[in-house]
Amino acid sequence: MLSSAQLRKLAEISRRYDRSVGHFTTRQNMQLNWPKFEETPEILGELASVEMHAVQTSGNCIRNITTDQFAGIAPDELTDPRPYCEVLRQWSTFHPEFAFLPRKFKIAVNAAREDRAVIRAHDVGLEIVNNDAGEIGVRVFVGGGLGRTPVIGKVIREFLPRKHLLSYLDAVLRVYNRYGRRDNMYKARIKILVNALGVEEFTRQVEAEWSHLKDGATTLTDAEFERVARHFTAPEYEHLPQDDFSYAAHLKEDKAFASWAKRCAHAHKVPGYAAVTLSLKAPGFAPGDISDLQMEVIADLADRFSFGELRVTHEQNVVLSDIRKRDLHEIWKISRANGLATPNIGLLTDMxxxxxxxxxxxxxxxxxxxxxxxxxxxxxxxxxxxxxxxxxxxxxxxxxxxxxxxxxxxxxxxxxxxxxxxxxxxxxxxxxxxxxxxxxxxxxxxxxxxxxxxxxxxxxxxxxxxxxxxxxxxxxxxxxxxxxxxxAGRDKRKPARADASENLTEVVNA
Amino acid sequence: MPKIIKNGQIIDDDWQILKLDGEQTAASLAWPDGNIMVPMTAWLERKAEILSRSKRPGVWLDSHEDVEAIAGDLEHFVVIGLNFPKFTDGRAYSTARLLRERYAYRGEIRAIGDVLQDQLFYMKRCGIDAFALREGKDIEAALSGLRVFSETYQAAVDQPQPLFRRRTA
CATH class of the missing domain: 3.30.413.10 (Sulfite Reductase Hemoprotein, domain 1)
Incomplete structure (x- = not known):
């Protein structure tokens, strides 16, 4: 999530310190590709002026927590996952014990029926669920990941009550920190440990560790959860009918608009509202790249139409989350004029x-x-x-x-x-x-x-x-x-062999 | 005399860290006079002999060594060294917390090896109270590494209550 002010600051930074372009990554972060090393302190200072930072964006530590781009507005969500993410952000920021893990560590949270946060491809994936008694907690997946050895995360706990979230993760991380491989950086992610031990043995070790940590001071209190949750209040929505007459009329009259709306407008849990994905997959542009001017246009759109907020998706697009349906046509016109309305979300070119x-x-x-x-x-x-x-x-x-x-x-x-x-x-x-x-x-x-x-x-x-x-x-x-x-028809060419002779040189990023 | 940081002060240090370099094994290790920190394997093999010396011993653990092996012996040690072979090897942070929080060890825990200013804050939070900086590093400058942040989110050894519990208090 970004505020319009933050996006404007990123635009300014990209202009002053880079080549007037930023790149949104699958970590839902912005990457600047050409800053001068000696200017990074200034850039960090600028970021701090709008409450942004680059903490734990590299290194073998717990990286930024990610979630569904439609968090808080998705019709299919059980609850808003953002307070969970914020609780985890605080717990993971400068965690004293886990700053030098065997490898980087990524956590994602999903609270919706359909997982849009790829939680099964994370070191830890957390799915927020109710148990039979109606209590809220998380299903814990561990050991997913892509990279050289792609693995789908495995469930190590079907239901963990919310209050135990942090102490349980302390146990998972402690087992990983102590016993994850450090001799070979290509085999150092937690998925390798989970596979080597087997999920049953890994789970047993985590549970054994957790038995010492359970109910300790790190146990999350309801008061704290609610305090954090109060930062994620709904904006002042208007009371609107589900269907908007002008929107329906535009859909009927304007085929190009209708095509865009079909791919780029999404269901919202509040009647009369929609979420919009602004595509950063226009032909001729690098996927996920955004110019300084586009950032400013989006910041303006967010201020005018979406309570000054926006989200970055792991598919490298931008979402305006709270749009009145009657405003969709106007938003389309402005975004189209700025190369942000390619109607391809979910299609082949939304790469x-x-x-x-x-x-x-x-x-x-x-x-x-x-x-x-x-x-x-x-x-x-x-x-x-x-x-x-x-x-x-x-x-x-x-x-x-x-x-x-x-x-x-x-x-x-x-x-x-x-x-x-x-x-x-x-x-x-x-x-x-x-x-x-x-x-x-x-x-x-x-x-x-x-x-x-x-x-x-x-x-x-x-x-x-x-x-x-x-x-x-x-x-x-x-x-x-x-x-x-x-x-077909390619066998005449000397075929390349996809075998061990390929020089699959892997370099691991810091 | 070499210097270390202990409890936030720079002090002289006379502890000798015995290492198993090259041919040296736990069995062949000789005990010099004075304060000695012995490798964990030597302690496990030659406990009685070490205890018969006039000075109380220290022991040191390499990063891969499990603290559980000496959990029953902690009363004997004046100091426990935790080796950081590289600063990126973070296993000893867990070891330090286990010593303090699970096994209630109250003596000195000393970071040895690749110990650098940037890691001191994390180390201190995990219960390490003495720091033998890597050779050639400025120990005066390193002191500021203990005071990087004025506030912390998590419960740890130096602050057993997480911020959220102190906030509501």
Missing amino acids: ICCPGGDLCALANARSVPIAEAIQSKFDDLDYLYDIGDISLNISGCMNSCGHHHVANIGVLGVDKNGEEWYQITVGGQQGNATAIGKVIGPSFYADEVPLVIAALITVYTEQRTPSERFIDTLQRIGIEPFKQRAY
Whole structure:
């Protein structure tokens, strides 16, 4: 969540200290790619002036806590997850015991029926649930993660009462801090420990540790939870009817607006309101990049229409969370004039993409040009709508910042003898049915990638039933037809081998 | 004489840390005169002998060594050293808390090894009260590392109540 003032400050910082552009990451943070090292103290000072910081954004510590971009407004949520996140933020900030863990540690929280925070791909995922007695607590997933060894988190506790949240996490982290591997940084994430011990033994160790910590001073009090929760009050909503006449009229009259609304306006739990996703996936622009001027436009939109607040999504878009339906048309016009209304949310071109080899010292390959090539191959909106819901994510190296493992179609940059190659996976999913995609075979040259994507899509459009999404068809007919089409006509070329001979150099970011 | 930080003051220190370098094993280790901190393995193997010396011993644990092994022996130690082979190896933070909070050890806990100013605040919070800085580091300057923040969120050894409990009090 950001306030309009914070976003304006980021715009100013990007202008003064960078190249007038920022990049939203899957951690829902902003990354600046070209600040001068010696100017970072000034930048941190500027950030502090609007209550922002860069604490625990790197290092082997507990990173920022993330959650659903629709927190507090989603019709399908059990409760607002934000107070949980804030309680966890305070607990994790300069935690004295866990500042030098074996590796970085990411925690995500979901309180909705549909998980939009990818909690199963986090070191710890917390799902807020009620037990049979109607008490509130969390289901604890541990050991999920992407990177070199993608693993889906496992449940180590079905129900943990809310008051035990912090002491239980202290126990999880203590077991990890003491026994996580430190001899090999590629095997140091908690998922490796959980897999090595087995989830039963890991759980036993956590419970044994927790038996000493349970009911201690760290036990969360209702008073504290409520104090924190009072910071996340609902804004002063108007009492509105569910349907708005002018909105309905605009939808009928204006096809382009209707297309946008279909993809970019989302259900809201308050009648007469909607949430809006402003797409940062316009053709020709790096996914997640936002210019200083766009930041200012969004800040103005937030002030005018959405109580001065906005959210960043892990899919690298921006959400205005509290929009009266009657304002949607105006917002669309302004955002369209500023390159923020590409009506592609949830479609093929709404790609998650890391900065890649153009900017990142760790990357094996560039990712942004691949994203652009796919965008220009799929520039026909009608065709994109016809393809429908699909996720396509791109990572420039196996650190997997682009979340390619959990995309329906994943693209991974690999380095082979100094050349950029791309490995394609299919069948990955985020959300409740989180799944890791499977590699379809040997990797491809950069210029082949859009053609391979097109081939995969063609198999889907040929084989689908009227109600099926890409992932449904894939699950029904299996990977084989997709594989065959992807490699059809390619056997004459000397194939690249996706085996151990590939130089899968991994560099681990600090 | 070497200096350490103890309880926020710079003091002279005469403790010798015995190490198992190269050929040296717990069995072959000789005891020099004066105050000695012995490796945990040596303590476990040669307890009676160490206790028969005229001076009360110290022991030190490497970062991978489990404190549970000496949990029953704590009354014997004047000082327990916790080694940080690299500052990025954070296992001893947990060890320190276990010593203080689970095993109620009241003697000195000394950080040894790659001990740097930037880590002192965390160390202090976990119950480490003495710091033998890495060689070549400015011990005077390091003192300020103990006072980085005026307030803390979490319960820890130096402040057993989390901020939220003190806020409502």
